[in-house]
Amino acid sequence: MxxxxxxxxxxxxxxxxxxxxxxxxxxxxxxxxxxxxxxxxxxxxxxxxxxxxxxxxxxxxxxxxxxxxxxxxxxxxxxxxxxxxxxxxxxxxxxxxxxxxxxxxxxxxxxxxxxxxxxxxxxxxxEPKASEEIRIRGLRIDRASRRVYVRDREVAFTTREFDLLEFLSTHPNRVFSKEELFERIWGLDSNGDIATVTVHIRKLREKLEADPSNPQYIETLWGAGYRFTV
Missing domain, CATH: 3.40.50.2300 (Response regulator)
Structure with a gap:
């Protein structure tokens, strides 16, 4: 919408x-x-x-x-x-x-x-044609096969986790609120709860970050939302 x-x-x-x-x-x-x-x-x-x-x-x-x-x-x-x-x-x-x-x-x-x-x-x-592969530092996202490699090691992601990661990584350095991410990934008609966004961000950090407590990919901007940094 x-x-x-x-x-x-x-x-x-x-x-x-x-x-x-x-x-x-x-x-x-x-x-x-x-x-x-x-x-x-x-x-x-x-x-x-x-x-x-x-x-x-x-x-x-x-x-x-x-x-x-x-x-x-x-x-x-x-x-x-x-x-x-x-x-x-x-x-x-x-x-x-x-x-x-x-x-x-x-x-x-x-x-x-x-x-x-x-x-x-x-x-x-x-806008140029979207690349099938995204490379950001030690992260490689193969959009065609929906596979993710972190520091040359393949890491498994659920469907929603991959969708969220793909969306954030294709909109780098932009701030998205929880509400916006929920609408984009889960949809307005979803029966889920907006708190699921926080849960999925935490899961992404656990799989992407060398130190999830000090994230280098997905930043939290308190009171505003999340930003994928490149």
């Missing part, structure tokens, strides 16, 4: 946007301040971010600038500021689209879908 972030301090508008996106099959996170929104946008893997410009604390312009410096995620501005100079400034800071209030929720969803489709096409052009 496509996950988006809405950063909007007007609760009624934020809930309206969320309802329309959820009706169209999106997973939505809401926050109401610029600083909280930037923190979430940098920590989590969103497909699209919707930003109001007049936010308490960190305003939408600065949020847009910092987010664009760090990520290529589509950014849509939804704002009551309707002067041309406001739009030009937002586009110069990295926004992909600008919608003025009051707006049509259906049009907002349609524009979001269009930007998501465009970004997917761009990424498809940029």
């Amino acid at each position: 496509t996950r988006i972030l809405i950063i909007e301090d007007e609760t009624t508008i934020a809930q309206l946007e969320r309802d329309y996106f959820e009706l169209n099959g999106f997973s939505v996170d809401l926050c109401h301040t610029g600083s909280e929104g930037l923190k979430l946008a940098l920590q989590r893997d969103y497909s699209l971010v919707i930003v109001d410009l007049q936010l308490p604390g960190l305003d939408g312009y600065e949020l847009c600038r910092r987010l664009r410096e760090a990520k290529e995620v589509p950014i849509l501005i939804v704002s009551a500021k309707n002067e041309e100079i406001d739009k030009i400034r937002a586009f110069n800071l990295g926004a992909d689209d600008y919608i003025t209030k009051p707006f049509s929720p259906s049009e907002l969803v349609a524009r979001a879908k269009a930007h998501l489709a465009r970004y997917e096409r761009l990424l498809a052009k940029k």
Whole structure:
């Protein structure tokens, strides 16, 4: 499921946007301040971010600038500021689209879908064909045969362990929360518990690391999630 972030301090508008996106099959996170929104946008893997410009604390312009410096995620501005100079400034800071209030929720969803489709096409052009083998220091992952070699010794992994390792190793240096990993590997419809992510990370470390208490491959970022380092 496509996950988006809405950063909007007007609760009624934020809930309206969320309802329309959820009706169209999106997973939505809401926050109401610029600083909280930037923190979430940098920590989590969103497909699209919707930003109001007049936010308490960190305003939408600065949020847009910092987010664009760090990520290529589509950014849509939804704002009551309707002067041309406001739009030009937002586009110069990295926004992909600008919608003025009051707006049509259906049009907002349609524009979001269009930007998501465009970004997917761009990424498809940029990304090389996935390698069948991943080599990182003393680790070798054969994706075709689903075999893992640690310091030239084959180590057995369960299906879920391999899926989790493959996902993390193909997204190096990115932070994923437990919730995101559970959704990606087990799926939203799974009957499992999110605590299984912690258990599987521990098992991966036991099989990968020379010293599991001092992991070199899978780092824990307290309060944020896990990161596979290369």
